[in-house]
Amino acid sequence: MTYMPNAARPRQRATVRDVAERAEVSVSTVSRALSGARVVNPELKARIIAISNEMGYKPNQIAASLRRNTTETVGFVVPDITNPFFPSLIEALETHLREQGVALLLANSNNDPALESLAINSLLHRNVDALFVSPSHRERSRETLESAVNFGRIIQVDRFASPDFPYVGVDQRAGIQMLVDHLTQLGHGELGFVGANDSEWPTHNREQAYRAVAGTVSGQRVLSCESTIAAGRAIGTDLPRIWPGVFGIVCANDLVAFGVQRGIAEAHPELATRFTITGFDNTVLSEAGSFTSVQQPINDVAREAISILTSATPEGTGDGIPADTPPFIELAAELIIRS
Amino acid sequence: MTYMPNAARPRQRATVRDVAERAEVSVSTVSRALSGARVVNPELKARIIAISNEMGYKPNQIAASLRRNTTETVGFVVPDITNPFFPSLIEALETHLREQGVALLLANSNNDPALESLAINSLLHRNVDALFVSPSHRERSRETLESAVNFGRIIQVDRFASPDFPYVGVDQRAGIQMLVDHLTQLGHGELGFVGANDSEWPTHNREQAYRAVAGTVSGQRVLSCESTIAAGRAIGTDLPRIWPGVFGIVCANDLVAFGVQRGIAEAHPELATRFTITGFDNTVLSEAGSFTSVQQPINDVAREAISILTSATPEGTGDGIPADTPPFIELAAELIIRS
DNA sequence: CTGAAAGCGCTTACAG
DNA sequence: CTGAAAGCGCTTACAG
Numbered sequence: 001m002t003y004m005p006n007a008a009r010p011r012q013r014a015t016v017r018d019v020a021e022r023a024e025v026s027v028s029t030v031s032r033a034l035s036g037a038r039v040v041n042p043e044l045k046a047r048i049i050a051i052s053n054e055m056g057y058k059p060n061q062i063a064a065s066l067r068r069n070t071t072e073t074v075g076f077v078v079p080d081i082t083n084p085f086f087p088s089l090i091e092a093l094e095t096h097l098r099e100q101g102v103a104l105l106l107a108n109s110n111n112d113p114a115l116e117s118l119a120i121n122s123l124l125h126r127n128v129d130a131l132f133v134s135p136s137h138r139e140r141s142r143e144t145l146e147s148a149v150n151f152g153r154i155i156q157v158d159r160f161a162s163p164d165f166p167y168v169g170v171d172q173r174a175g176i177q178m179l180v181d182h183l184t185q186l187g188h189g190e191l192g193f194v195g196a197n198d199s200e201w202p203t204h205n206r207e208q209a210y211r212a213v214a215g216t217v218s219g220q221r222v223l224s225c226e227s228t229i230a231a232g233r234a235i236g237t238d239l240p241r242i243w244p245g246v247f248g249i250v251c252a253n254d255l256v257a258f259g260v261q262r263g264i265a266e267a268h269p270e271l272a273t274r275f276t277i278t279g280f281d282n283t284v285l286s287e288a289g290s291f292t293s294v295q296q297p298i299n300d301v302a303r304e305a306i307s308i309l310t311s312a313t314p315e316g317t318g319d320g321i322p323a324d325t326p327p328f329i330e331l332a333a334e335l336i337i338r339s
Numbered sequence: 340m341t342y343m344p345n346a347a348r349p350r351q352r353a354t355v356r357d358v359a360e361r362a363e364v365s366v367s368t369v370s371r372a373l374s375g376a377r378v379v380n381p382e383l384k385a386r387i388i389a390i391s392n393e394m395g396y397k398p399n400q401i402a403a404s405l406r407r408n409t410t411e412t413v414g415f416v417v418p419d420i421t422n423p424f425f426p427s428l429i430e431a432l433e434t435h436l437r438e439q440g441v442a443l444l445l446a447n448s449n450n451d452p453a454l455e456s457l458a459i460n461s462l463l464h465r466n467v468d469a470l471f472v473s474p475s476h477r478e479r480s481r482e483t484l485e486s487a488v489n490f491g492r493i494i495q496v497d498r499f500a501s502p503d504f505p506y507v508g509v510d511q512r513a514g515i516q517m518l519v520d521h522l523t524q525l526g527h528g529e530l531g532f533v534g535a536n537d538s539e540w541p542t543h544n545r546e547q548a549y550r551a552v553a554g555t556v557s558g559q560r561v562l563s564c565e566s567t568i569a570a571g572r573a574i575g576t577d578l579p580r581i582w583p584g585v586f587g588i589v590c591a592n593d594l595v596a597f598g599v600q601r602g603i604a605e606a607h608p609e610l611a612t613r614f615t616i617t618g619f620d621n622t623v624l625s626e627a628g629s630f631t632s633v634q635q636p637i638n639d640v641a642r643e644a645i646s647i648l649t650s651a652t653p654e655g656t657g658d659g660i661p662a663d664t665p666p667f668i669e670l671a672a673e674l675i676i677r678s
Numbered sequence: 679c680t681g682a683a684a685g686c687g688c689t690t691a692c693a694g
Numbered sequence: 695c696t697g698a699a700a701g702c703g704c705t706t707a708c709a710g
Contacts, residue, residue, distance in 0.1 A: 015687060026697045031689060038690090041695060061465050062410065063687035066401045066702050073444070073465070081426045084623070091420050094447055103461055105412070106445040108433055122442055126400050126412070229626070258627065284423070287568070288597065288627035354703060365681045370705060377706090380679060402703035405686045 014057040023051045034059065065127065075105045075123030077116060079136040079159065079200075083227075083255060084283035085296075086134070089158065092302035093132065100306075102129070109136045111200075117144040124151055130309050135161035138201045155305050158296075159201040164326065168305045171330040172202060175294040176209035178335040179250050179278045182292060186276055188248025191218035194235055194260055195252025197227055203252040206280060210250055221246065225256065229285075232256035236263020240271055247275045254279035254286045254293055261289045282336045295334045304329055353396040362390045373398065404466065414444045414462030416455060418475040418498065418539075422566075422594060423622035424635075425473070428497065431641035432471065441468070450539075452479040459483055463490055469648050474500035477540045494644050497635075498540040505665040507644045511541060514633040514672040515548035518589050518617045521631060521674060525615055527587025530557040533574055533599055534591025536566055542591040545619060549589055560585065564595065568624075571595035575602020579610055586614045593618035593625045593632055600628045621675050634673045643668055 020027040025048065032038040033048040040048075065071045076093060078086045094104050105123055109116035116136045123131055130153040135141030141161040148154060149164055156167040183191055193210040197203035211219045221243060225231035232251065235242075236259060239249070251257035257279030265272045279286045279293040286293035308327060359366040364387065371377040372387040373396075379387075404410045415432060417425045433443050444462055448455035455475045462470055469492040474480035480500040487493060488503055495506040522530055532549040536542035550558045560582060564570035571590065574581075575598060578588070590596035596618030604611045618625045618632035625632035647666060 016689095017687080027688085028690080028697060028699095029695090032696090035689080039695065044695090058460075058464050060405075060687050062401060062404045063702090064689070066399075066405050066704085067687080067689045069702070071401065081430050082423070082623075084421070084423060084426075087420045087423075087426050090445070091447055094445070098446075098457075101461075103465060104445050106429070106433070106443050108430055118437075121397075122440075125397050126442060229623070284421070284568070285623065285627065288624060355705095356703080366704085367681060367683095367706080368679090371680085374705080378679065383679090399703050402686090403705070405688085406703080406705045408686070 013060070014052075014055045015060070016057075019048065019052050019055060019057050022055065023048050069127075070129055071127050072101055073103045073105055073126070073128050075107065075120075075126075075128040075131040075133075076157075077107045077109055077119050077123065077131070077133040079109050079111045079116075079134050080227075081106075081108045083253075084285060085158075085254070085281040088283070088298050089134075089302065092298045093157075093305070096299075096302050096306050111136045113137045113140040113144065116141060120144055120148060124148060129153065130155065132157050132305060134159040135201065137161065137199050138204055139199070153309060155308055157301065157305050160328075161201065163328075166305075166308045166326040166328070168301050168308065168327075168329045169202075169331070170294075170296040170301070170333045172205040172333075173209040173213070175280060175333040175335075176206050176250065177213050178333070179280075179292070179294065180210070180213050182335060182337065183248035183250065183276055183278065186248070188276060190221075190243075190246045191215075191248040191250060192221040192223070192239075192243050192246045193250045193252070194223045194225065194232065194239075195227060195256035196222050196224040197252060198224075200227060202280075203227055206250075206252050214250075227253055227255050229255050229259040229262070232259020232261075233263040233266075234259075236260035236265075237267040239264060239275075240268050247271075249275060249277045251277060251279050254281045254283045257291055257293070258285040258289050261291060286336070286338065290338045292335065292337050295336050297331050297333065300331050304331065352399070353391075353394045354399070355396075358387065358391050358394060358396050361394065362387050408466075409468055410466050411440055412442045412444055412465070412467050414446065414459075414465075414467040414470040414472075415496075416446045416448055416458050416462065416470070416472040418448050418450045418455075418473050419566075420445075420447045422592075423624060424497075424593070424620040427622070427637050428473075428641065431637045432496075432644070435638075435641050435645050448475045450475045452476045452483065455480060456483040459487060463487055468492065469494065471496050471644060473498040474540065476500065476538050477543055478538070492648060494647055496640065496644050499667075500540065502667075503665065505644075505647045505667070507640050507647065507666075507668045508541075508670070509633075509635040509640070509672045510669040511544040511672075512548040512552070514619060514674075515545050515589065516552050517672070517674040518619075518631070518633065519549070519552050521676065522587035522589065522615055522617065525587070527615060529560075529582075529585040530554075530587040530589060531560040531562065531578075531582050531585045532589045532591070533562045533564065533571065533578075534566060534595035535561050535563040536591060537563075539566060541619075542566055545589075545591050553589075566592055566594050568594050568598040568601070571598020571600075572602040572605075573598075575599035575604075576606040578603060578614075579607050586610075588614060588616045590616060590618050593620045593622045596630055596632070597624040597628050600630060625675070625677065629677045631674065631676050634675050636670050636672065639670050643670065 016027045016030050020030045033040045033045040107119035145162045154165045158169050160167045196207040261277045277291045282293040282295035355366045355369050359369045372379045372384040446458035484501045493504045497508050499506045535546040600616045616630045621632040621634035
């Protein structure tokens with residue numbers, strides 16, 4: 001009951017030394033027996049393992065990290081964890097990493113390049129073995145990333161900001177092509193695109209793809225907004241006035257699509273059935289709104305991103321300049337059609 | 340171009356020693372100047388800071404962690420990151436932690452107590468300073484948690500499994516009361532509850548609250564299912580047959596509510612407008628389905644959970660038995676009414 | 679106010 | 695196959 005600061009408390013966790021003393025061997029032998037890094041006499045090994053289990057010994061990963069210069073931890077900086085796409089991606093990454101005993105340090109940049117910079121540096125200084133990042137800003141994230149170029153293992157996922165680092169994402173253009181084809185087949189001669197947004201790589205890229213793929217007239221029909229439900233809703237409210245007679249709407253992502261759909265339903269319920277709204281990312285929102293969307297192969301993206309890491313050639317000039325240009329991988333997407 | 344393993348590469352990062360040599364002082368002085376842990380001659384301090392910046396020196400947090408026995412990292416084990424409630428909670432926690440320079444190690448247990456056990460131990464062995472966990476299972480998570488009792492700083496958030504650790508969540512009963520009152524005021528004399536689920540603390544608790552709060556007849560009208568959209572949808576499809584004449588439906592959470600709503604809309608569109616479905620957690624799903632839900636004070640939950648940590652008395656017997664019974668905190672929820 | 683030294687708990691050359 | 699020793703990069707009593 002007396003005051004007892006942490007430092008004065010009896011040590012809670014056994015160390016290699018404790019195990020070594022109990023087993024009457026050297027710490028080296030304990031370490032080797034438990035890590036399997038080197039051959040140890042089988043009987044001795046068994047005895048050490050038994051004693052170690054008995055004592056509930058677990059190696060202190062921090063000490064091991066310091067010595068081995070590897071933390072078995074990777075960072076992931078996402079721009080917006082409340083966009084349901086990212087939890088799915090986090091889940092996929094984590095599942096694959098767990099198999100390799102790697103843990104995930106997560107940071108949310110809130111689509112703010114300044115916060116992102118802090119987050120990236122925070123994770124880097126925690127000596128993550130690798131850093132996955134979906135850059136918040138197509139242009140303004142670049143500087144932060146490139147200032148970390150001497151740390152070799154940064155992988156861009158889903159969003160791209162710098163050619164100096166590998167990228168794994170989805171083939172946006174093919175996805176947009178599928179959406180435009182789908183709308184056309186449904187009889188929508190006139191199309192429009194909602195959610196152009198220069199700051200984010202995917203929305204910007206989808207806009208570009210749309211302009212290239214839709215017809216001359218439809219290709220020019222583009223509205224910009226933030227990638228939020230609220231922004232989409234505001235536009236949806238006005239859409240029949242802005243583009244009279246246009247009912248085929250390609251949206252930059254599910255957030256915007258969902259908002260547009262709701263805006264129309266609220267302000268123009270009588271027109272709702274004439275519209276066909278499409279999204280992108282096939283999140284729970286497109287399921288919610290029952291609109292067509294494009295499914296990214298999230299598991300493959302995660303696996304590919306991780307494999308870049310493990311397959312990375314240990315070559316390099318040693319001064320931070322990689323031997324080859326970093327891979328830029330775009331995986332095929334799938335159209336998920338809904339009523 | 341020649342093969343050069345990592346170990347042979349020129350050291351990338353400056354260390355205290357490098358800074359000390361360049362500044363012609365001892366490493367102790369560098370450490371003190373940069374950490375501010377002790378008074379250092381102001382001019383000297385300024386010079387050291389300048390040199391350190393120039394060299395781009397950043398302390399290796401792993402080494403500092405080993406020495407100080409604190410990692411400035413906390414773990415958070417969530418049961419289902421694809422339930423939009425948890426990303427919101429993660430975001431809130433991370434925001435508050437960031438202010439204190441603490442990073443978040445995230446693990447997803449996928450509602451699986453076995454995975455959860457692995458995740459908890461993985462984070463513990465990484466020496467997190469504290470561990471937040473939303474236990475996957477009301478009963479089966481308990482053993483895992485209690486086996487970690489010698490690690491003092493585990494906080495249960497949103498879900499409860501063991502009385503040995505603090506808990507912060509929402510007042511489920513008050514929330515359910517508000518929902519029942521709301522439905523009654525809308526003229527629904529007969530109510531039913533969908534989504535009873537013994538394995539999860541919140542759904543179980545909400546069911547209990549519902550039974551206590553709804554009338555004698557309504558209180559017995561309870562259907563069990565998994566906490567997923569799909570399970571809710573399956574029930575929704577059958578609901579008019581199961582409970583004819585009952586149109587006021589309290590659901591265990593937004594996932595179930597959303598599913599029920601869709602199931603009804605798909606299978607019985609003519610009845611859809613007669614139903615009033617309510618959810619819980621006020622996620623994007625209740626926004627999506629435009630149904631009434633209960634908003635948890637997520638920011639307060641996060642803040643409260645963190646403050647338990649910092650306000651923890653350093654008392655204790657030193658053998659893992661805390662001086663008092665751990666706090667059990669239920670914060671007030673808010674009814675969000677939608678059409 | 680500053681420095682020399684110890685030590686956090688591991689892993690891994692180096693000898694034998 | 696095993697042990698004694700060095701060392702990862704810090705921080706912090708201990709002396710002065």
